[in-house]
Structures are given as structure tokens and as C-alpha cells.
Amino acid sequence: MTDSIKDLEWRYAVKKFDANRLLPEEKVLRLKKAFNLTATSYGLQPITLLVIKNKEIQEQLVGHSYGQKQVAQASHLLVICTHNEIDEKYIQKYFDQVKKVRGTEDKILNPFREALVNDFSKKEVVEIMQWAKNQAYLALGNLLAVCAMEKIDSCPMEGFRPEAYEQTLQLADKGLQPVLVLPVGYRSKDDIFSNFKKVRKELTDSVVDIN
Numbered sequence: 176m177t178d179s180i181k182d183l184e185w186r187y188a189v190k191k192f193d194a195n196r197l198l199p200e201e202k203v204l205r206l207k208k209a210f211n212l213t214a215t216s217y218g219l220q221p222i223t224l225l226v227i228k229n230k231e232i233q234e235q236l237v238g239h240s241y242g243q244k245q246v247a248q249a250s251h252l253l254v255i256c257t258h259n260e261i262d263e264k265y266i267q268k269y270f271d272q273v274k275k276v277r278g279t280e281d282k283i284l285n286p287f288r289e290a291l292v293n294d295f296s297k298k299e300v301v302e303i304m305q306w307a308k309n310q311a312y313l314a315l316g317n318l319l320a321v322c323a324m325e326k327i328d329s330c331p332m333e334g335f336r337p338e339a340y341e342q343t344l345q346l347a348d349k350g351l352q353p354v355l356v357l358p359v360g361y362r363s364k365d366d367i368f369s370n371f372k373k374v375r376k377e378l379t380d381s382v383v384d385i386n
Contacts, residue, residue, distance in 0.1 A: 179324065184373065186323040189330045189358070191366040192248035198360060202325055203251060206359065209321040210255075213314040217291060219269050221261050221307040222314055223351055225254040225344065232343070239339035240356065245330045249358030254340065255314055256351035257307035263292045304352075311354045318357060332356040 203226065210224045227233060233247040240246045258265065270288045273279055295303065315331055322329040333355065340346070340353040362369050375381070 179320075182323040182326075183320070185326070186319065186329070187368060187371070187373070189245060189328045189360075189362045189366060190368045191363040192245055192250070192328065192330075192358065192360045193363045194248045196250065196361040198250040198327060202327060205325060206253070206318060206321060206327070209317055210314055213310075213317045215310045215313060216306065217269075218273075219261070219266065219291075220310070221258045221265075222311050223256045223258065223349075224314070225252075225256060225351075225353075227252040227254065227344075235343055236335075236340065239343065240332065240335040243330075243332065243334065245358040246332075246335075246356065248360070248363075249330075250360030251358075253318070253357040253359060254344070254353050255311045255355040255357070256346060256353050257304065257311055259350045259352055261295060261303050261307065263296070266291050266295065308354050315355050315357065322359060327359050328362040329357055329359045332358070 207224065207226065211220075213220075213222075215221065227236075228251050230247065233249070233252050236252065237244060237246045246252055266288065270284050273284060274281070298306075319329060319331060321327075335353075335356050337353050340356075341351075344353070346353060
């Protein structure tokens with residue numbers, strides 16, 4: 176039986192990856208599935224995961240990541256993106272999928288669908304984009320936990336230039352906006368940070384029990 180706490184204690188933000196070690200495809204597939212199973216608000220999944228395994232592209236992106244070499248060293252580079260348009264068409268596509276998977280009748284789905292369409296039609300674009308970004312962070316947390324359980328090393332990053340990533344990866348054509356970056360692979364044996372003790376608050380300072 177796995178020990179989830181020990182797995183999380185093992186995890187740290189890798190500063191140097193072993194560029195010669197690649198993740199097996201079954202591990203990468205697990206990360207893809209974990210991303211797809213992430214809980215999102217209303218179940219709408221306004222996020223897409225880019226899985227980059229191309230050293231030339233990864234090297235280009237280092238310059239757009241404030242020189243963080245993990246981007247190129249990593250076995251794979253994961254980029255979590257939000258969708259630029261969450262409109263009636265997008266929402267309808269979700270309900271079509273619900274109907275396909277569960278066989279739920281329209282008379283049951285329509286009230287919820289109409290409520291969502293009405294709600295999102297009243298939101299400003301900035302508000303919708305922030306909502307979508309919140310879902311990206313949910314996915315990041317899920318991926319970090321799964322990486323720990325699978326003994327996949329990772330380094331979550333907010334420090335990159337989204338516009339440059341968007342241009343390099345031609346994301347505008349795909350209707351996507353990059354919001355988070357996650358290099359994954361295996362830590363280098365000479366990454367001194369792997370031996371550092373975790374620095375966290377005492378449990379009594381970070382958790383409040385209300386009985």
C-alpha cells in the first residue's frame with residue numbers, strides 16, 4: 176500500500192533534471208489521464224494540457240522562462256492552458272458529452288444548461304478568464320500529487336512569459352492561453368536541493384480544527 180504522505184514528503188521543486196532520463200510512455204499516459212480526471216467547476220474543463228517532448232522547442236522556451244533550465248532538461252514539458260472562449264457553444268458541447276456518456280434526457284439537462292449559459296453570458300471576459308485560470312491551478316495540484324505517487328519529479332512554474340509561449344507554440348490558432356508550466360522527469364543526482372529538508376509551518380499553525 177502506498178503512503179501518500181511519504182510520497183508528498185519525497186516531492187520537491189526540482190532545480191536540475193537528469194536530461195538523459197526519459198519518462199516511459201505509460202507514466203506520461205497516467206499524467207494525461209490524471210489531468211483529464213481533475214475536478215473542475217461545473218465539470219466544464221476549460222483547460223487543455225500540452226505535452227511537449229521536443230528538445231528543440233524546450234530549448235527555445237527556456238529563454239521565455241527567465242532562464243529556468245529545467246524547461247529543457249525535463250523529460251517532458253507540460254503546459255496547462257485555458258480556453259479563450261467559454262460561450263454557449265462550448266457549454267453545449269459539454270452537455271452533449273453528458274448525454275452521450277450517461278444517456279441523460281434533454282428534459283433533465285436543459286434547465287442546468289440554460290442556467291449555465293445565462294450565467295456565463297452575464298460575466299465579463301476577465302471574470303471568465305480568472306475562473307478558468309482557477310481550474311488550471313486545480314489541475315496543477317492534482318498533477319503534482321500524482322507525480323509524487325508515481326515517483327515522477329516535477330517543478331511547478333508561474334515564472335514564464337505567456338505571450339512568448341503563445342507565439343512559439345502557436346496557441347492563438349488553437350484558442351488557448353498558457354497559464355502554468357510543469358517540467359516533469361527525473362531529478363539529477365547532483366541536484367543539491369533533493370537533500371534539503373522541507374520547510375513548512377507547524378501543523379497547528381496551518382490547520383484549524385473546528386469541532
